[in-house]
Amino acid sequence: MRKAFTLIELIFVIIIFGILSSFGAELLYKVYENYVYSNTFNRLENQSEVAVKQIANRLQYRIKDSTISRNSLNDANIEPIGSNSGDENVLEWIGTDIDGWRTSNWSGFVDLQASTATSLNTPATNAGFNVTGWGLFFIGSNVDLNSSAFGWDGSNLTAAAPSTIAMKVVDFNGNTITLTSGGSFAGSDVYEYYQLAQTAYAVSLEGTSLYLYDGYRPWLGQQANANNRILIMEDVKSFKFTSMGDILVIQVCVSDGNVTGVGEYAVCKEKVVF
Numbered sequence: 001m002r003k004a005f006t007l008i009e010l011i012f013v014i015i016i017f018g019i020l021s022s023f024g025a026e027l028l029y030k031v032y033e034n035y036v037y038s039n040t041f042n043r044l045e046n047q048s049e050v051a052v053k054q055i056a057n058r059l060q061y062r063i064k065d066s067t068i069s070r071n072s073l074n075d076a077n078i079e080p081i082g083s084n085s086g087d088e089n090v091l092e093w094i095g096t097d098i099d100g101w102r103t104s105n106w107s108g109f110v111d112l113q114a115s116t117a118t119s120l121n122t123p124a125t126n127a128g129f130n131v132t133g134w135g136l137f138f139i140g141s142n143v144d145l146n147s148s149a150f151g152w153d154g155s156n157l158t159a160a161a162p163s164t165i166a167m168k169v170v171d172f173n174g175n176t177i178t179l180t181s182g183g184s185f186a187g188s189d190v191y192e193y194y195q196l197a198q199t200a201y202a203v204s205l206e207g208t209s210l211y212l213y214d215g216y217r218p219w220l221g222q223q224a225n226a227n228n229r230i231l232i233m234e235d236v237k238s239f240k241f242t243s244m245g246d247i248l249v250i251q252v253c254v255s256d257g258n259v260t261g262v263g264e265y266a267v268c269k270e271k272v273v274f
Contacts, residue, residue: 040265044254048269051210051233051252055203058095058212059273063195064246065143065166066094066150073204073213074223078152082243091241091250092202094135094150094167094218096195105129106172110192117186120177122194129172133158133180134198135219136168138191150200151218158220162188167197167219200224203232205239210252237266248273 067081069088079088100106107124114121135150148155149166158169158181168188169180179185202213202224215228237255241248250273255266 037265040256041267044256044265044267045269047233047235048252048254048267051236051254052250052269052271054212054232055091055250055252056271056273058201059093059248059250061096061098062093062201063096063137063150063197065141066137066200067243067248068092068152069241073202073206076153081241081248082245084242086240086242088241089205089239090202091239092152092200092224094137094197094200095214097134097198100129100196100198106196108193108195110177110190110194112190112192115185115190117184118178120185120190122175122177125172125175129174131172133217133220134170134172134196135217136170136177137166137195137197138168138189139193139195140191141166141189151221154218154221154223156219156221165219169219203239205236208236209234210236210239238268246274 068091069079069081069084070090070092071077071088073090075090079085081091097106101108103126104124105126106129107122109122109124111121111123114123143149143166148157151157151167157165157167162168162179162183162185171178171180198217199214200216200218204211204213204224210232211229212232213224213229216222216224233252233254235254235256237253238251239253240251243249249270251268251270253266253268
C-alpha cells in the first residue's frame with residue numbers, strides 16, 4: 001500500500017489549486033463589482049426619482065402661462081417655456097394657492113353680474129378670508145411674456161394699468177376682490193374663473209446642487225433669494241426641461257464619480273407633468 005504522494009502528483013495538485021484560486025479570485029471580484037454597480041445604480045435611481053417627484057408635485061399646481069426659464073437665477077433674459085433652448089439652469093413659475101382653494105378660502109369663480117368696475121364678487125369664498133397683495137390670474141387671459149405679464153422683469157404690478165398685465169395684485173375681504181392699487185377693473189379683461197397665488201417657485205441648478213426657491217412675489221417686484229430655498233439634491237449632473245404645449249417634461253441626472261473601475265456613473269430620471 002502506497003503511503004505518500006509522488007513529487008509529480010504534488011506538483012499537479014499545486015498547479016490545479018493555483019488554477020482554481022485564480023478563477024476563484026476573479027469570480028469574487030466580479031461578484032463584488034456587480035454588487036457595487038447594483039448598489040450605486042439603485043441609490044442614484046432613488047435619488048433622481050425623489051428629485052423629479054419633488055419638482056413635479058409643485059409644478060402640477062403651476063399657473064401654466066407663467067412658466068419661464070433663465071440661464072441663471074434672476075437673469076434679466078427670460079425665455080417662455082417651450083421657446084427655451086434647453087441649456088437653461090433655472091425653471092420658474094407661479095404656483096396656485098391650492099390649499100386655500102381646497103379649503104374653500106377662495107372659490108375661483110367671479111359673479112360678473114354682482115360685480116362692479118371697482119370690486120369683483122366671488123361667491124362661496126370664506127367670509128373670514130382677508131389677504132393683501134396676492135396675485136390673481138384670470139383663466140383665459142391672453143398672455144405676452146415679452147411684457148411685464150407676471151412681474152418677471154422686476155416690475156411692481158401694483159402701479160400698472162390692469163389691462164396691460166396678466167397678474168393682478170389684489171386685496172381680498174370676505175367675498176370681495178379689489179385691486180391693491182385702488183384702481184378700477186374697467187378696461188381690463190375679466191373672466192369668470194380665476195386662480196390665486198401667494199408665491200412663485202424656482203428650481204435652480206447651481207454647480208452640482210439643485211435648489212428649490214419659494215417665498216417671493218414677482219408681481220410685487222420681489223426676486224428669489226437664498227433665505228428661502230431648500231436643497232433638493234446634491235451631485236446633480238444635469239437638470240433639463242422642455243414643454244409640449246401645456247405639458248412639461250423634466251429630467252434630473254445624478255452622478256457618482258467614485259465608482260471603482262468606471263469613474264463617473266450617472267442615472268437620469270424623467271417625468272411628465274400635465
